[in-house]
Amino acid sequence: MQKIKGIPVATAIVAAFAFAGAAQAQEVIKIGHVAPLTGPNAHIGKDNENGARMAVDELNAKGFMIGGKKVTFQLVPQDDASDPKQATTVAQALVDAKVKGVVGHMNSGTTIPASKIYFDAGIPQISPSATNPKYTQQGFNTAFRVVANDGQLGGVLGRYAVNELKGKNVAVIDDRTAYGQGVAEEFRKSALAAGATVVATQYTTDKATDFNAILTSVKSKKPDLVFFGGMDAVAGPMLRQMDQLGVAAKFMGGDGICTTELPNLAGPGLKDSEVVCAEAGGVTEAGKKALDDFKAAYKKKFNQDVVIYAPYTYDALMTLADAMQKAGSSDPKVYLPELAKIHHKGVTGEIAFDPKGDILNGTLTLYTYKGGKRSLLSVVK
Structure with missing residues (x-):
């Protein structure tokens, strides 16, 4: 067997391929998602998780790049059962797992106590559904929401x-x-x-x-x-x-x-x-097609209709990814300033934040119910 400086050729080739593979290994970006997956609100929590999962699958399928390199997103789902104490426990678990951002929590009562943990760790958090004003009034520069407040x-x-x-x-x-x-x-x-x-x-x-x-x-x-x-x-x-x-x-x-x-x-x-x-959101006529297309894709993927906030969790995760791409980094310290000034075109409309982290120009959609179905009344700015 031929040798290269005393090393068998076959061994050298294997080592070279291993080195090349390691050099080309994609960065794995962990994104936390938290919602109630057990208890009476689990059907809404799972809907939220499905929206986040759609975003991750789409980003990975199209070969999303940050800083000129292809990356892989990994969703890290957690269940807070709509319980404030459990919310802080899973929030700390996500910090320990070194997630680069968090989508959640679903309820205001879980989002608010968890937000302090993410702030202390410097991890950006976007809630897709928490509406209590206190969430963004705490002075945490890591706290954002993509829906109108109470x-x-x-x-x-x-x-x-x-x-x-x-x-x-x-x-x-x-x-x-x-x-x-x-x-x-x-x-x-x-x-x-x-x-x-x-x-x-x-x-x-x-x-x-x-x-x-x-x-x-x-x-x-x-x-x-x-x-x-x-x-x-x-x-x-x-x-x-x-x-x-x-x-x-x-x-x-x-x-x-x-x-x-x-x-x-x-x-x-x-x-x-x-x-x-x-x-606590919604689109005007101009944005209706994008939201309808999302709902159709959601039904095809999960064989069920959107319950309520899946489009907002999808947009929240896509907004995090957009900020990372603009910053050229998934490091929270580096991309957080980009997130604060983001203008992201989402399926729920334009996403931009005020200095507190509230959605700018948030919309509300009024509904009634007829024949067992939700029926649109009006979209209000």
Whole structure:
């Protein structure tokens, strides 16, 4: 056997190929995603994860490049079960795993405590669905969101309740979570300012299933409209029991109830045009095709319809990737300044952030339900 300076030729060739392979090895960029994958909100959490997974698969399929080199994205999914304590545990796990960015969390009540951990580690975080204003009011330069906040959401719903639905006497119920309380309080302030009277204020939890006591009390006040701050898993059974108790009032809620799953959860309690909700995002006519194309691709990939926020998790991850590409680096310290000044054309519209990390020129989409399907009312800037 021939030798090169005492090394067998075959061995030298193998070593050379190994070295070349190592030299060409792609950088693996870990991106964390956090949402509830267990518990009553798991159907929304999985929808969010699916959106992030679509983005990762698309980036890898097209050979995404950063700094002139092809990279591979790896999604690191975590389950926070909509629990604030579990949220901080999984946030620390993602920091320890050395993720380069985080998409999540889903709920405001989990996003807010986790954001401190990401900030301390210098890891950019984009929430696709947390709407409580406190998230971006903490002074964390790593915190961003791609949806409107509760101030915008509750404000629009309060005015709509009075001016369009003619709600003069309103009842307000919330689930005591950061999200539920936040959106209910903003609705209450806006409705009062528009001329409504709040005739009842009640509280429940995000895991409750029996609402007979609070609904009986609400019924005695004869409201024109009931506003609920919480998620669809609670709103559905509440609507069923309102129907059973004969509570003759329209029902309104924020983005937490504004899902394609609400008709299944509410059953006969979901009356045509009697429920109005708002998604904390949406597109005008000019952006409709891109969003419709995304929803069609989502259905083809997962054999189910978008529940609500999958397009926003997709856009959040794509925005992180765009910032890395513009910076020529996946190092959070290097690409964070690019993220802060990004202008990314997403399937949910133009994504750019104000100095706090809130979405600039955020939109809201008002829906009702007819024939068991979500029906568009209007898109509001």
